[in-house]
Amino acid sequence: MTEIVAEISGNHGSSLDNALDLIMHAKHAGADAVKFQAFDPERLAARRSRPDVIAVADASFGGTDLVSLYRAVHTPQSWFPALIAHCKDVDIAWFSSVFDPLDVAFLETLDCPRYKISAFEMLDWDIIKAVRETGKPIVMSVRPRAGVTILQATDYDGHVVPLGLSAHGTIMPPPGTPMVEYHLKLDGVETPDSAFSLTVDELRRAIERIRTL
Numbered sequence: 688m689t690e691i692v693a694e695i696s697g698n699h700g701s702s703l704d705n706a707l708d709l710i711m712h713a714k715h716a717g718a719d720a721v722k723f724q725a726f727d728p729e730r731l732a733a734r735r736s737r738p739d740v741i742a743v744a745d746a747s748f749g750g751t752d753l754v755s756l757y758r759a760v761h762t763p764q765s766w767f768p769a770l771i772a773h774c775k776d777v778d779i780a781w782f783s784s785v786f787d788p789l790d791v792a793f794l795e796t797l798d799c800p801r802y803k804i805s806a807f808e809m810l811d812w813d814i815i816k817a818v819r820e821t822g823k824p825i826v827m828s829v830r831p832r833a834g835v836t837i838l839q840a841t842d843y844d845g846h847v848v849p850l851g852l853s854a855h856g857t858i859m860p861p862p863g864t865p866m867v868e869y870h871l872k873l874d875g876v877e878t879p880d881s882a883f884s885l886t887v888d889e890l891r892r893a894i895e896r897i898r899t900l
Contacts, residue, residue, distance in 0.1 A: 689860065689897050690851075692868040693718040697760020698884055700876040706766060707773050709871055712887040717894040720780035722803060722868065723770060725790040728757035734787060735807060759879055767797055782826070788817035795821060804828065826866070828853055855883035857893060862900040869893065 693713035699706035713721050732753040762770075774781040782801035785791050786808060794802070802818045804811075806828040818825055851866030852858065860867045870884035878884075885893065 689864050689900075690720065690866045691718045691894050691897065692720045692722050692866065693871040693890065694722050694868055694884075695762070696724055696870055696878075696880045696884075697762070698870065698872040698876065698878050698880050699762065700873075700878050701759070701761075702876075703766050703769060705873055705876055706762070706770060708873060710770065710773050710779065711777055712873070713871055713890070714777045714779045716871075716887055716891040717898070718779065718871075718890065720782065721774065721871075723762055723767070723781065723783040724760070724786075725762065725764070725767070725783045725794055726757065726786040727789070728754055728761050730789070731757050731786050734811075756879060764793055767794075771797060785814060785818065788813055791817040791821065799823065801826065826851075857885060857889060859893065859896060860900075867897065 693709070693716070695706060695709050695713075699709060710721050735753060771781060780800070782803060783790075783794055783799055784803040784805055785794065786805070791802065791814070799821075801824040802821070803826040804814060804818060808814050809827060809829050851868070852860045852864055853868045854860070855870065869890055870880055871890055872878070872881050872884035872886060874886055
């Protein structure tokens, strides 16, 4: 069965209450897991201050500089205990993207069960090494061509998941896709990620369709 991951990203709009609501809605929509993003805005902007990354940000977010963008979508470390506790309360799995070895070190204090490495960092050995040393399962994004992100992953038990899909928008995966990740947003909460995120109703309908494939 396809694992459905609801990406919380920055769609909380800098509100912890919104982030908690997104977790609850992901569960009610039928998602199997939620994914957070753990990073320090200034540190991530410095790591990604390459011309190719800046060009992608310019094209996607109307020229917003990286520091401002990452500050706008930042999930503070202080939120994570509450987010994790809420996942336990509503009975949904969680994991997190990491962008720096320090992010991994922080999440290890919270016993993060699985890690995601984004396509931008797919060749960043410092981050890959830090995650591998935890011994935890890894979801790795690779971008073979513009507009498509493929997931190479291990599940919570460490078994290799062949190829999944990180979908921006309402893209439907081919039948039998092991994992698909959708960004989830709240009605009335506009963020830099809104344009490629699904509403709760859209996610529910997508999951219903996937479950019938």
